[in-house]
Amino acid sequence: MTEPVTWNYLMDMDGVLVHEEHLIPGADDLVKExxxxxxxxxxxxxxxxxxxxxxxxxxxxxxxxxxEEAIWTSALATAKFLDSQRPNGSAYVIGEAGLTTALHSIGYVLTDRDPDYVVLGETRTYSFEAITKAIRLVQAGARFIATNPDETGPSREGVLPATGSVAALIERATGRAPYFVGKPNPLMMRSALRALGAHSENTLMIGDRMDTDVRSGLEAGLATILVLSGISTVETADRFPYRPTRTITSVADLLGTADQPF
Known part of the structure; x- marks a missing residue:
């Protein structure tokens, strides 16, 4: 008799567990389970x-x-990637504490003097001066990294330009495309798997977006669950050439069966 699979979970946050500052019903019970x-x-x-x-x-x-140790961000994944590529390097950073703290933790020096990398992350206060500096450094030979390709982000007032939009501006000005570390790059999944000490064959990815969560999970060899509590709907999901392993209304549908979700 075949032993049942013991699953590990990777879960997106926004649209799966929370909406902005509000809990998605059932998310607390799933985490407790x-x-x-x-x-x-x-x-x-x-x-x-x-x-x-x-x-x-x-x-x-x-x-x-x-x-705290069960939270994995694109900033942490970016730091792990840079540490594997060029240990103890230097970077000019556009971003907030999540990114600068992650880079400091791997021994990186943050500088605007001949850095190894320009690293672009998320911030609510993108500065024209900082973007101009980044463009000039990339033109001078700095390698261009971005934490994630998301073009917009949510706020109470509506959408905001995000990393992907600013990366496109820098790319247009320099002719140099960035390397995006975050989803849908499966590198984000693999770095999270290593942090979790898990393997792809018995790990599932739960997300609310076909273009990032499901795609990156699929490309990393994970089982995937699409929840309809965020961005994707049944209609929009059906337009993609790939499909999740399972589609559910929300994570509340997993309650009582978290150890055997399939």
């Missing part, structure tokens, strides 16, 4: 603004008890 059953899990986000400690506090305010 995962912890009670000792099922390994990691919460992923392409947002590079916040540190895992910041995000833990944000999630806690919504009622979610997620350990």
């Amino acid at each position: 995962l912890r009670d059953k000792d099922i390994p899990f990691m919460v992923l986000t392409n947002n590079s603004i916040y540190t895992p400690r910041d995000l833990r506090a944000r999630l806690h305010r919504t009622g979610l008890d997620v350990p």
Whole structure:
């Protein structure tokens, strides 16, 4: 008789567990079930603004008890990637504490004097002066890295330009395309798997977007679950040439079956 698979979980944050500052019903119960059953899990986000400690506090305010070490950001994935490529290097950074803290933690020097890399992340205060500096450094030979390709981000007032939009501006001015580390690059999934100590064959990815979450999970060899509590709908999901392993209304549908979701 075949032994049942013991699953590990990778879960997107916005649209899966929370909407802005509001809990998605059932998300708290799912996290509790995962912890009670000792099922390994990691919460992923392409947002590079916040540190895992910041995000833990944000999630806690919504009622979610997620350990700091169970949060993986595109900033952390970017730092891991740069450490593997050029240890103890230097970077000119456009971004917030989530990104600068991650780069400091791997021994990187942040500088605007002949850096190895220009690293572009998320910020709510993109500066024309900083973008101009980045363009000149890329033109001078700095390698161009961006934490994620998301073109817009949410706010209470409406959409905001995000990393992908500013990266396009720099690319247009320099003729140099960035290397995006975050989703849908499966590198984000693989770095999260290593942080979790898990393998792709018994790990699933839960997300609300076909173009990032499901695609990156699929390309990293993971089972995928699409939730309809965020961006994607049944109609929009059907337009893609690939499909998730399973589609559910929200994570509440997994309650009671988290150890055997398929």
